Amino acid sequence: MAIRVIVVGAKGKMGSETVKMIQKDDELQLVCGVDSKLNNVDVGEVIGIGPIGVPFVNDLERALLDFNPDVMVDFTTPQSVKQHVQLAIHHRVRPVIGTTGLTQADIEELQALADQHKIGGIIAPNFAIGAILMMKFAQMAARYMPEVEIIEMHHDQKLDAPSGTAIKTAEMIAEVREEHRQGHPEEKEELQGARGAFYQGFPIHSVRLPGLVAHQQVIFGSEGQTLTIRHDSINRTSFMPGVNMAIKKVVKLECLVYGLDKVMNE
Template sequence: MAIKVIVAGAKGRMGTEAVKMILKDSELQLACGIDSKLDGVDVGEVIGLGHIGVPMHNDLEQALEQYEADVLVDLTTPQSGRRNMELALNKQVRPVVGTTGFSAQDITELSELCQQQQTGALIAPNFAIGAILMMKFAKQAAKYMPDVEIIEMHHNQKLDAPSGTAIKTAEMISEVREEHRQGHPEEKEEIDGARGAFFQGFPIHSVRLPGLVAHQQVIFGGEGQTLTLRHDSIDRSSFMPGINLAIKKVMHLEELVYGLDKIID
């Protein structure tokens, strides 16, 4: 039986790609799309696919009651993501969330809700398989080259900085890197913020420009050498294999998983 999926943010650029991916997979079924300003119109007509017989709704709570969905794919905003997860979990619908900006407290409280409902959920700062591999390689490299800086670059409409991917990468590095402040001990910023934002002693730099999609470099420095890991998403279709994998994996989870790296061997 196909997995029934609701897509929140179906009109957006990521949501549009997710709808196309779901329609192409016989193991998945699009139940409806969610957009706060649209109700009753056909999802396909909204995103340029023509009539597909699947409606758009402006109220997620009502949609969760109306459709017997298995999974909610949430590709909205940090302001909506937590509430949408709570609505889904309370209906025992499994959320797959690409929205970033969750705090540590959010993760803890949502994890507790998953346990209460015995319903799995997955939050992924990045769904691109290449980006997940970059994070894993960065963690491995940090064991041997602990001096590191992260430069993340995104389109200028991104709401959060640093990106969720950069934060997740930094967290994975910090698991194997002894915390220490990098740079000269008397280093002085002539302009505030010139050295970026420090995470456990190493800098993260955020770039926001039109024309970019999602890009990150992790640069390691050692005596007489440097190592650069770089990933570029040049099109949002790069995230779809990861979302597809997450939808299918979350059906077998009963807890909250933070990061696609946790379900990729």
């Protein structure tokens, strides 16, 4: 039996790619799209692939009640995603979340709620398999080269900075790196923010420009050498294999996990 999926934010760039991916997979069934400004119009017609017989609904709770989904995929905004996850868990629908902007406290609260309801979920800062590998390789390198800076680059419509991927990378590096402040002890910023935002003593820099999609490099330095680990998403189809994997893995989970890396080997 196919996994029944609703996509919240199905009109958006990531949401519409998710719809297209689901339509190509016989193991998945799109049952509705959710958009606060659209109701009873065909999802396929709105995103430009022709009618697919699946409606938009303008109210998430009604979608959860009326369409009996197994999984909710969310690509919306940092302002709304937490409430969406809470609603899904309360209705025993497994969330797969690609929206970034949730704080660590938010994630821990949602994990506790999922534990209470004994239901699985996935919050993933990045669904690109290459980006997951980049984060793992960066963590490996940080054991031997603890002087590091992260530069993440995204399109100019992204709402949060640093990106969820950069924060997750920094967290993974911090697990193996002894905390210390990098740079000269008397270093002075002539322009505020020039050195970026510091996470446990190392900088993260955010670039926002039209023409970019999602890019990150992690630069390590030591005496006489540097190492750069870089990942580039050229277009949004790069995220779809990871979204597909997450939908299929989440139905087997009994807890909410943070990071696609948590399910890649299961």
